[in-house]
Amino acid sequence: MIQCEHIFKSYFAGDVETKVLKDVTFSIADGEFVAIMGPSGSGKSTMMHILGALDTPTQGKYFLDGHDVGKLSDDELAGIRRKKIGFVFQAFNLLTRATVVRNVALPLVYAEITKNQREQLAEKALRETGLDESRYYHLSNQLSGGQMQRVAIARALVNDPALLLADEPTGNLDTQTGEIVLSTFQSLNAQGRTIVLITHEHDVALHAKRIIHIRDGKIISDEINQRQRMANPRPE
Amino acid sequence: MKTSDLFQESYSALTVNKARTALTMLGIIIGIGSVIAMVAIGQGAKDAIQANIASIGSNLISVSPGAQRGVGTFVSSGLGSSQTLTQEDVDALRSGLTQISALDGELSRRYQVTAKGTNTNTQVIGTDSNYPAVHNLNMDSGSFITDQQVANMSKVAVIGPTVWEDLFGTSTPAVGQTIRISGQQFKVVGVTQSKGGSGFANQDDMIFIPISVAQHYLAGPNADGKLYVSAISVSAQNPGAMDAVQQQVTNILLQRHNIGNPASADFTVQNQADIVSAASSVTNTFTMLLASIAGISLLVGGIGIMNMMLTTVTERTREIGLRKSIGATRHDISLQFLTEAVLLTFLGGGIGILFGWLLSLLMTHFTGTQTAISAYSVMLAFGVSAGIGLLFGYYPARRASRLNPIEALRFE
Ligand SMILES: Nc1ncnc2c1ncn2[C@@H]1O[C@H](COP(=O)(O)OP(=O)(O)OP(=O)(O)O)[C@@H](O)[C@H]1O
Numbered sequence: 001m002i003q004c005e006h007i008f009k010s011y012f013a014g015d016v017e018t019k020v021l022k023d024v025t026f027s028i029a030d031g032e033f034v035a036i037m038g039p040s041g042s043g044k045s046t047m048m049h050i051l052g053a054l055d056t057p058t059q060g061k062y063f064l065d066g067h068d069v070g071k072l073s074d075d076e077l078a079g080i081r082r083k084k085i086g087f088v089f090q091a092f093n094l095l096t097r098a099t100v101v102r103n104v105a106l107p108l109v110y111a112e113i114t115k116n117q118r119e120q121l122a123e124k125a126l127r128e129t130g131l132d133e134s135r136y137y138h139l140s141n142q143l144s145g146g147q148m149q150r151v152a153i154a155r156a157l158v159n160d161p162a163l164l165l166a167d168e169p170t171g172n173l174d175t176q177t178g179e180i181v182l183s184t185f186q187s188l189n190a191q192g193r194t195i196v197l198i199t200h201e202h203d204v205a206l207h208a209k210r211i212i213h214i215r216d217g218k219i220i221s222d223e224i225n226q227r228q229r230m231a232n233p234r235p236e
Numbered sequence: 237m238k239t240s241d242l243f244q245e246s247y248s249a250l251t252v253n254k255a256r257t258a259l260t261m262l263g264i265i266i267g268i269g270s271v272i273a274m275v276a277i278g279q280g281a282k283d284a285i286q287a288n289i290a291s292i293g294s295n296l297i298s299v300s301p302g303a304q305r306g307v308g309t310f311v312s313s314g315l316g317s318s319q320t321l322t323q324e325d326v327d328a329l330r331s332g333l334t335q336i337s338a339l340d341g342e343l344s345r346r347y348q349v350t351a352k353g354t355n356t357n358t359q360v361i362g363t364d365s366n367y368p369a370v371h372n373l374n375m376d377s378g379s380f381i382t383d384q385q386v387a388n389m390s391k392v393a394v395i396g397p398t399v400w401e402d403l404f405g406t407s408t409p410a411v412g413q414t415i416r417i418s419g420q421q422f423k424v425v426g427v428t429q430s431k432g433g434s435g436f437a438n439q440d441d442m443i444f445i446p447i448s449v450a451q452h453y454l455a456g457p458n459a460d461g462k463l464y465v466s467a468i469s470v471s472a473q474n475p476g477a478m479d480a481v482q483q484q485v486t487n488i489l490l491q492r493h494n495i496g497n498p499a500s501a502d503f504t505v506q507n508q509a510d511i512v513s514a515a516s517s518v519t520n521t522f523t524m525l526l527a528s529i530a531g532i533s534l535l536v537g538g539i540g541i542m543n544m545m546l547t548t549v550t551e552r553t554r555e556i557g558l559r560k561s562i563g564a565t566r567h568d569i570s571l572q573f574l575t576e577a578v579l580l581t582f583l584g585g586g587i588g589i590l591f592g593w594l595l596s597l598l599m600t601h602f603t604g605t606q607t608a609i610s611a612y613s614v615m616l617a618f619g620v621s622a623g624i625g626l627l628f629g630y631y632p633a634r635r636a637s638r639l640n641p642i643e644a645l646r647f648e
């Protein structure tokens with residue numbers, strides 16, 4: 001479903017070009033659980049934004065479900081993000097001064113789901129991230145970093161996306177809470193959802209079935225995680 | 237996005253940024269309110285002065301004895317002026333003029349007036365039954381001086397409401413009472429309605445008596461042994477006839493006084509239009525002054541709105557990036573921000589109009605200045621601030637909705 005062909009991405013500050021992604025080619029099939037690892041500044045988030053149809057490559061082609069994303073209109077991209085993709089931002093990007101439930105339910109507003117149903121779905125998603133129920137109607141800027149992270153994860157889960165993209169989703173969580181979130185991801189994957197997650201931690205990456213290493217904007221390794229393959233065999 | 241959600245989202249955005257919302261609305265309210273109030277005061281003053289002038293009489297031409305003086309002095313004639321206009325002139329004009337609706341002669345002077353221990357010093361006007369028609373005067377009680385009373389030289393008086401108040405107090409009926417003017421007894425037969433004029437056009441502080449009585453008992457004849465008047469007022473049939481009537485008056489009087497050269501006339505003929513144009517140039521200047529003050533506050537209000545809208549662009553751009561990244565289309569974004577801007581400016585505009593209206597009412601209540609709210613100022617003020625609100629509330633949002641989500645989320 002995901003197919004990247006010779007992707008380059010540069011940022012321009014005036015005439016100065018910063019090359020971030022340099023000829024990245026890979027593909028991810030439906031139902032995979034992939035971890036992307038790499039040092040800080042290697043281009044992981046940039047890659048993820050392109051996969052999430054939030055940003056476009058400077059050069060190269062990105063196919064999502066066979067559609068050339070570079071050729072889709074702005075509103076078609078919005079439609080894809082609304083229907084297919086759940087995105088957990090590294091910086092959370094919550095709507096400040098709005099309640100937790102309102103934040104989580106926000107994607108459903110654009111999916112034209114009724115208010116009652118929105119709240120039910122939001123609370124269901126929040127439960128899966130293990131956020132304390134007493135926080136559901138707090139304002140999002142009154143939460144701790146870990147709590148915000150869980151709200152951001154819940155928001156990505158709420159529209160039941162076929163593709164879940166999570167940028168350092170456990171970065172601010174303790175091992176135990178991180179484990180809850182990761183097992184949620186694993187059970188979503190077991191239901192057939194495709195999951196891509198970025199992490200620094202090897203322990204976290206080991207929850208995925210496939211691990212891609214990026215360095216300096218290039219893929220340096222792409223291998224099957226033998227442990228998960230043994231534990232959780234899936235026919236390809 | 238559903239319409240109900242659209243309003244929900246816009247409403248929460250407005251209530252979340254309470255300070256921004258309040259300050260932006262304040263800019264709109266002050267801008268609109270002050271324009272409306274200022275223009276209302278200016279317009280009110282203009283109306284009041286014009287009503288004042290109209291209350292002197294309609295299509296009025298005024299003849300006074302003595303040579304030409306400046307515009308605006310004709311009402312105060314009678315004080316120490318010459319005595320060249322005679323009762324015969326009045327009668328000749330009455331029979332000689334064609335396009336007039338009414339004409340009266342007046343002989344006026346200030347006298348000490350007493351009644352049962354109270355006294356006042358006021359203008360006493362000797363006149364005839366035509367005075368009310370010429371000067372748009374109505375009766376509050378009793379009746380005005382009749383031709384009969386002029387012919388019989390009856391010592392009767394019609395008093396203005398201010399005189400009534402000064403001499404008797406308005407709780408005592410005036411008709412039937414006796415007053416003394418310059419030591420002679422007069423019976424009050426009527427009270428005129430208040431015309432609310434002030435200053436040079438105050439017609440409430442006056443006493444009217446038959447002109448024959450004024451001429452015989454109070455003033456006496458002039459040096460030539462003739463009965464004289466201090467003013468003749470002529471009401472033309474319509475505004476178009478005023479020039480012709482003015483010319484006729486001049487011709488008849490020149491001939492009667494045996495004066496060949498109009499420049500050396502011993503009387504002055506003045507036209508109400510002269511007064512109106514002098515006064516309206518003053519009120520126009522006044523209205524312009526107020527309007528420019530109001531314009532400045534509208535500008536300041538407008539800059540305030542712009543400022544509030546633009547300073548939140550960064551914050552709102554990130555919000556737009558977020559909304560787009562979770563599936564909002566450009567249309568969703570544009571519509572939400574347009575709704576916000578419309579709610580904000582229309583709410584502020586509505587309150588601003590109420591505020592301006594209230595300000596005008598308070599002004600009238602506390603200072604007695606007349607105010608008149610004009611639809612033109614309401615539309616202008618509302619149009620300008622709504623325009624600014626919409627432009628600066630909607631345009632940056634529309635631009636931000638065209639960025640890709642990541643650019644918008646990184647916007648500084
Ligand atoms: N908008 C931008 N303009 C200029 N340079 C940018 C921009 N966004 C990212 N970069 C640069 O691109 C490089 C890769 O950034 P990216 O956020 O993808 O890194 P990352 O792998 O996610 O790092 P981390 O693990 O720290 O999150 C960095 O060197 C960064 O400075």
Ligand SMILES: [Mg+2]
Pocket residue numbers: 044045046090167
């Ligand atoms: Mg990153």
